Amino acid sequence: MASAGLVRGTLAAVTVVVLAAGPEFLRPSQLYLVSLWAVTAIAAMGLNLTLGYAGQISMAQGAFVGIGAYTVALLMQAGLGFFPAFLAAGVLCFAVGWLLGYPALRVQHHYLAFVTLAFTTLVYLLLRNEQWLTNGVYGISGIQRPTALGFAFGTAARFYYFCLGIMALFLGAMWWMIRSPWGRAFMVLRENPVRALSLGVDTRRYTLLAFAIGSAVGGFAGGLFAPLVQFLEPNSFSLGYSLSLLLMVIVGGAGYLFGPLVGAAVAILLPDFLRFTEGYYLLLYAAAVMVLMAFCPQGLIGLSERWQANRRARLAAGGER
Amino acid sequence: MSAFIQLVVSGLATGAIYALVAVGFALLWQTSQTINFAQGEFVMVPAFFVLVAIKYWGFGYWPAIAVGFAISALLLGAAFKGLVVEPMLRHGVLPLVISTVALAILMKEAVKDFYSSQAQQFPAIVEGTDLDFLGAVVSTQSIAVIVVAIGAVALLNWFLSSTLTGRAMQATAQNRNVARILGIDVERMILYTFLINGLLTALASFLISPIYLAKFTNGETLGLAAFVAAIVGGFNQVRGAVLGGLILGILDNLAAAYVSAQYRAAVPLVVLVAVILWRPQGILGRVEERSV
Amino acid sequence: QSTVYIPNLAELSGAGAVSGTNWRDGIILAVEEINAKGGILGRKLDVPHVDTQSEASIARAQIQKMIDNKPYVILGPVFSGSVLPSMELSKAAEIPQIMGGEAAAITQRGNPYIFRTAFGQQVSMPKIANYMRDGVKAKSVAVVWVNNDFGKGGRDAFVAEMTKRNIKVVADVSTESGQVDFASDVVKVKNSPAEAIFVYTNEEESARFLREARKQGIKVPLIGETTLLGQKVIELAGEAANGVKGHVGLTADAPVPALQAFGEKFKKRFGYANDHNGIKGYTAVYVIKHVTEKIGKFDSKAFAAALHGMTITPAQEPGILMEATWDKNGDIDRQSFLGEVVGGKQKIVEILPKAGL
Amino acid sequence: MASVLEIADLHKSFGGIAAVNGVSFTVEEGEIVGIIGPNGSGKSTLFNCVLGQLQPTSGEVRIDGRVTTGMRPCDLNALGVSRTFQLLQVFPELTVRDNLIAAGQEHCGTMFSRLFGPRDAGLGPVADRMIEFFRLSHVAGERAGRLSYGQQKLLDAAMAFMGGPRLVLLDEPAGGVNLTMLGDLRERLRAINRERRSTFVVIEHNMDFVMSLCTRVLVLAEGRIIAQGSPDAVRNDPKVIEAYLGP
Amino acid sequence: MAPDRSAIVLTLEGVVAGYGPMTILHGTTFAVERAKITTVIGPNGAGKSTVFKAVFGLIKVRTGRIAFGGEDVTNLAPRQLLAKGISYVPQGRNIFPELTVLHNLELGGIAAPPEIDLPARIEAALDRFPILRSKAKAQASTLSGGQQKMLEIARSMLLDPRLLLIDEPSIGLSPMMVRETFDILKDLRDRGTTILLIEQNARSALQMSDRGLVLEQGQTRLADTAKALLNDPRVGELFLGGGSRPEHGAEEK
């Protein structure tokens, strides 16, 4: 037990140090990639709440990232500062997510998946067709990076710290919420809604909350996505993006705090290391996901946990003898 | 008026294809509680088996079709069941859903990387003659599709509800442990399901590829449409899937013509959501009642 | 150092795979030829091919990665949607980018490092419009376009040109990329009083549209721009493609021996017939060769400066295939063609002069 | 003072079949009422209607004099009404201890305080006592889905008491529970009933348990009450013997 | 009293089994006599159901041996065991919720040898549980808890097993139905079926049984005739609810 904690602590510390020293040894493109990882991980964290903890299958997270990104881009174009725009993105997504939660009160599982899928398609069509607002297929470019207290986050390195900082913030908040009774309420929602309801858990409120918070987090991720990529177009937020976020959450480990970070790393950072796979990366990735699902549907974190549990059991068995 | 008839008739032809694919969905659901997100790709791929047989192995049309069915049964039926579904069923629905999402990517990428990223011509079973129907044009291909789809569905419906094997397949889906305890050959039941699905999708593939051309991305729209059809009609009723498919095909055409072409993709989805909220079990579906 | 790093970023998967693959194979062909002859200024070309997966955000990440490695010139991408976000980066790094995008917006931002290999829509659409007015003599037209950046951009430019020429657009039909059923779209144009139909969609969709149009018995001329008369569309649409007319920017079937020879080489090397993207990729590499040899050094900034206003003729550089001129915005100008599909083959009926930008 | 639970002419039918067919009765504070009746006589359906799991076709339910028909189960729970289920209903992936805390946490503080307050909402000690009592200590950290049938049944019962309810409806709490444990459970119910004046309504087929625990017994058959009274009176009622107990 | 050696049909010898890394059965050993009802009792979580799962091949036996009719059947698959004449009725709810009652019932006979007249058996089962006949066309999930259990018991009557493993059939059944169920078991025994029964309702179960077993922490604590166990003070106190419980004697009818 103690050794597992030690391993985990060391791992966390090393990760933090490596990330902090990033700009020292990473090239700009790698800084960009790690920033993109952080942003994607935030989006996946939101989905992890809805899906992993509350058990509501959502294929709409990509759409929320899109809504958040466009909100920030458009508000900044209209002259608002980054931070108010960022906040507005989260609030808007919270509200829309709350509304999207209503169907979840009536239907579950694959039905719900399709309601959210329909929503994603609608958002995509709106972004594409309402050119007066979103500039349609031509997209929005030239989005400024934020300035805080006179400090500009314009360069790759500074914006890298900015993204990582915000990610850490969300990770902390998520951790806090999950270990609070709210987290337990979300989980009982997933486990047995009928029993939960009879124990006074207001399943309607928690379902809507799970959707709204998850979506808001997605919106915040979008709020970072816009200044990071500095170019928005509807295609980035089509169904494929939502699906890949879904894959990330599951691959990392749904219902584990760090699952989304791992999942996003696999989808975003790993291809960079596996350059030799070039055109076949997606093929290999898909195959790997299938193997993982067959072998350990709890994802990579679940896998490592199982490995640790086995080791512990072996140690304990050894101790007995 | 003739425009309207044309839209409906064309919609029916498209709808019949959706129906054929949707039936596979409903079948998988009813008999193994599996949701196959790669169903569209299951329709996309068999056409390439045939193309390979024709182009690289020098087969004639009918032998190639036979080979196509055989490979489909083997890969999309047996191998899918053995390698994807079987190891995952015990983990519940979600991992399986994810796995089929990954499978869809895998199939698309494989066709693209190992065959071609470009659309391919595909030979037709019946030479497409166009017939005039109340001022609208219908091709014999479309009629063949409709007839085959309805025939396949009638057969399946009978099989599932009127034979012991059909019911044993449903029982297997609803409670595998009990099925095993009662001595139902669970493995074989699941295998049947997937073989039937593999053959159905192959059939759909051979019927539509001459019209739609064979391309690795074809599954995306088709799978989605079929899924929507299955839900609209009723997920747990094979005949519901047919109704859903036809409705969807017609609706799509009418929406594009009379509502908005830019939002045509939205119309079926809005209908879908309306159906889900108003009648979650689908138009012909059964309510899945549970007592507490 | 014996190689020079000229990375290529292309749509090798996703929606743009057809175009991207063609573009890449054109480049491969040119690079092989040049390297076989000893490279440029004695240095071999090192041209890795990187996939955008047809997604803008990935394109952007990939181009950043290329820039880290200090490329001489960047090739690609082909989709305007991927060019627009990535060109900001190459501009900031002062590295010339020779790409395949056709959206008008690309060259309207005063970016001194971006260069086209094909007409922008602001050049090709006037040509089509003139043809509509003078060749087809249509008073009213229908336009069928695919609703993505390519189709929408073309449609906007086309409609503007029609208005200028007092031709009415009586049906404006948007279609989806990947759409398989064109019944309702054909019904719409059929029911409109259009005297000609302009079809501006990607390859397969064009073929499917043509088939449905023939099935429903459309009689008015079907007019297209490059894609509609392309090899792939003819192959897929079969009979239904016969009679299609329009403007062709680049084609291996043009009565230009160099282009035809290229087409044969390409087919021999890759086993399929190229489309205009193959030519775009091929010529892009030869542009680099020519300009570099002209300036005599590998200097990115000097390269960009030199290419503006330059005209390259096949006499100077055979690999350029056709004489081409780049203006100060990076737009390209060269001859183009009017064509028609006859008996399942593209036939060039007229060579149009340079637009004279 | 109003009765704790009043049911007036309650009907519930499923597609023409009347499962509950005009049931009326009241339960006073501090009573322990047993409900018995043949299988399918509508006992569970009655509970489901009272607790908002099902919408009654007609009739009225009042709790503390307040009409509660149509209220959601969670709102009823907030009024101090809780229940157990006939079929196993636990949170299978949560540990036994977390099951219990989840069962009580909505009664502690506000949404706000639950987000920022302690992790176990202050329920840890209560949960531990519950675990102790139901002899689940050795499996307290185990996931609930891995318990034996009887253990899950006990856990389900324990969960019903976590919120400190005033009215508890128990649907066959004894099924599958070891007899010794059952004796303890009975004593516990009596004690709670005595000390907190909590009210119980118990559906049960185990006659020993019902007869020794309840102050009053109702007999349901075909959706109607056919007899009620003291345990002894009911046991000797010929109608009850014919419909339920058998010769 | 030790069981009659020559009449033994099922033996477990030192069976060790469990779930994942957990061990529940720590060398369980006992023997069951032919054409007798043997009742297994024990506290909740003792491993009673686990024993059944191990015998029926649903969990893996790690060490030890299970023999049926002199043959080693350790770790055979359920279908093989069914073919050898063992059938199993698990604890809890075990129906196919979306099939009709009749179709549920019918599937109980799927492993039947061809000589069995299934329609007649189904009729007989419906006769014993008339309520199921009236609900024959209803979806099984709409049955009440007790009715679902009846359906399971009726389903188990379709085969003629040589050994029937039945896990707490009385849960959720009204007293009348419990008696009916026990009558069915007695009939089966009289026709030669060996019955191994788990019951918490220990007193009435032991009263109709021939032999009894007490299982605790995955091990056999006592094995004797049912009568002897009923009169055993240790058993009375622990498993018959004796001691603290006021006697009502309802079961003495």
Ligand SMILES: Nc1ncnc2c1ncn2[C@@H]1O[C@H](COP(=O)(O)OP(=O)(O)OP(=O)(O)O)[C@@H](O)[C@H]1O
């Ligand atoms: N699926 C499972 N996974 C892990 N552990 C299990 C599982 N099923 C049972 N157990 C554990 O095995 C032990 C014995 O369980 P079993 O079901 O055999 O008990 P039992 O004697 O039948 O009890 P009951 O009378 O409550 O039915 C229990 O401690 C339980 O926690």
Ligand SMILES: Nc1ncnc2c1ncn2[C@@H]1O[C@H](COP(=O)(O)OP(=O)(O)OP(=O)(O)O)[C@@H](O)[C@H]1O
């Ligand atoms: N959802 C439903 N649809 C149709 N009929 C139902 C439904 N739920 C219950 N019933 C029927 O209503 C009747 C009463 O069922 P209920 O579950 O209330 O019985 P019960 O008294 O609790 O029986 P048991 O003692 O067996 O649990 C039964 O005949 C049952 O079949």
Ligand SMILES: [Mg+2]
């Ligand atoms: Mg009941």
Ligand SMILES: [Mg+2]
């Ligand atoms: Mg048990």
